[in-house]
Each structure stands twice: as C-alpha cells, then as structure tokens.
Amino acid sequence: MAKYDTVRSDLAEKIEAYINQSGLSAHDKLPSERELSALWDVNRMTLRQAIERLVDEGILYSLHGSGTYVAPRKINRNLWQFLSFSDAMKESGLHTHTTVISFRKMEANKLLAKTFSILLGTEVVELVRIRHVENEPFALETIYLPSCLVPGLEQHDLEKQSLYAILREVYRIELTKSKQEISITYLTEEEASYLGVAPGDAAICTKVVTATEDKLPVEYTIEIARGDRCMFSTILK
Incomplete structure (x- = not known):
C-alpha cells in the first residue's frame, strides 16, 4: 500500500x-x-x-x-496576522474590489448588545457587501458597528475605501485584536446568488469580533466565503 x-x-x-x-x-x-x-x-x-x-x-x-x-487558485487566509481583507489580498498579490449591497441603521438585538456591551435597542449600523477577488465573487460580509462610534459612516465610499482605514483615519479608532470563530455552513439561495454558485454548496463561515488595544469591541463581522476558493493557514509555536 x-x-x-x-x-x-x-x-x-x-x-x-x-x-x-x-x-x-x-x-x-x-x-x-x-x-x-x-x-x-x-x-x-x-x-x-x-x-x-x-x-x-x-x-x-x-x-x-x-x-x-x-481549478481557480485557492485564496489563503492566514490566521496569524492581523490584516484587513484588502491588505491580506494585496499581500498575496491579488486584485480585489467591493460591492455594497445595503447599509442601514437598526436597533441592537441581544447578540449585538452583548457583543458591544451596549443596551438592547441601541442604534447600530449594518453594512452588507460582496468581496470580489480577481473579478470573481469570493465572500459575503455582514458588518455591524455601534452608530455612536462611526457617525456619518454612510457618507464614505465603502466600495472604494478600506473600512479599517476609515476607522483609523477618520474616527481615530485603531483595531488591534480580534476573536474569530470558523465553521462550515451551506449556502442559502440568496447567499448563493450573491456568490455566483449553487444553493447548498459548502462555505466557510467566519464570525469575527474586532477590538481596540484597550479591549473596546468595535466591529462584529459575519463572513460567508466560498468553500471552493478558501483555505486557512496558521503557525503554531
């Protein structure tokens, strides 16, 4: 054998x-x-x-x-570096662009209230966008942030500008820490239509809470990435 x-x-x-x-x-x-x-x-x-x-x-x-x-080249998402999606893809020599699906203000549900340590019903913003790599849809992102931290966020070009750069340069928020949960999911019809694949296809679901150095949670992201295009790597010491 x-x-x-x-x-x-x-x-x-x-x-x-x-x-x-x-x-x-x-x-x-x-x-x-x-x-x-x-x-x-x-x-x-x-x-x-x-x-x-x-x-x-x-x-x-x-x-x-x-x-x-x-097959198209798999996109490596390394887990040992703290990088925005745009920066990570740029480091890999890959071209990216973003399509914003929706932007709205809403009341925080129990999960968001707990995540951001805010009162139930406090206003948060929800940003939904598609991340494209080499002109092919790669991931569907749903991002939440407390409205009080990012007043006027909707006035910025969230397709052309990096969200992390906006947070850093406009709101003086420097994100340095994140907690990630990674699991397998299966695409709904709506998710599949955004990603250009078949409903029921396997995908990688990553839930990320990103915080500042003093542990202030600023961003909660749910990313659904195509399973046929994604791989993860890390370094253990």
Whole structure:
C-alpha cells in the first residue's frame, strides 16, 4: 500500500508540474486521460486516482462528460496576522474590489448588545457587501458597528475605501485584536446568488469580533466565503 501511495503521489506531482510548465490557467482543460496515460506510461486507473486526489485538494475539478480542468487558485487566509481583507489580498498579490449591497441603521438585538456591551435597542449600523477577488465573487460580509462610534459612516465610499482605514483615519479608532470563530455552513439561495454558485454548496463561515488595544469591541463581522476558493493557514509555536 505504501508503494502504491508513493506512485500516486509522484503522479499527482507530475500533473501539477505539467500544469505549470504548460502555462495552464484557471478553467483551462487538461488533455484526456488517454493522452496523459500515454505521456507518463501509467495505467488509467492510477492516473484517475491521482486526478481525484488533486480534485480533493482543490487543484483540479471535473465536469461529467466534459473532462478535467484547472481549478481557480485557492485564496489563503492566514490566521496569524492581523490584516484587513484588502491588505491580506494585496499581500498575496491579488486584485480585489467591493460591492455594497445595503447599509442601514437598526436597533441592537441581544447578540449585538452583548457583543458591544451596549443596551438592547441601541442604534447600530449594518453594512452588507460582496468581496470580489480577481473579478470573481469570493465572500459575503455582514458588518455591524455601534452608530455612536462611526457617525456619518454612510457618507464614505465603502466600495472604494478600506473600512479599517476609515476607522483609523477618520474616527481615530485603531483595531488591534480580534476573536474569530470558523465553521462550515451551506449556502442559502440568496447567499448563493450573491456568490455566483449553487444553493447548498459548502462555505466557510467566519464570525469575527474586532477590538481596540484597550479591549473596546468595535466591529462584529459575519463572513460567508466560498468553500471552493478558501483555505486557512496558521503557525503554531
């Protein structure tokens, strides 16, 4: 069994090398199994299992009756750096843009009142927006902030300007700490329509409370990111 796994791993690496050396991009089609089997002189069952491994890893995807294609690059969200979404994507060399879906003022429910240590019914703002990476929808964000901390926030261009930059430069709020909860969820019809995928697809749900150095909670964000485009990494010491 160990020998079989080694052969399969070597073949998966050959496929990855072929993709890079051939200059294939996201959604480009691979040659047929017959052609690849002949290229490396392996049987098609071994090749198919190597392809399945790469599909599981999100490097390839298959369409029934059509063939195997290069999957879009997964977007790494590292958990050891405190960075805004825009800064994290910029550090990875990725282009982003934002679409605002809605902005409204509302009364804090029990969850928000507890999160921000404010009275039930206190006014908060809710910002809903889509984050695009390389011109493809990647995540749906719902952001809450106490209105008293950000008067006039709606006057700023929340599609072109970084929210963290606005907080820092306009409201003199420096965010330095965050608490994150990460779980798997499945997209509703509305969420799927915003992200350009099918209802019921798996997604990554990240709930984040961000605070200042003196532990004042300022922002509560619920991010629903496409499961086919997202991965997380961290460093343990």
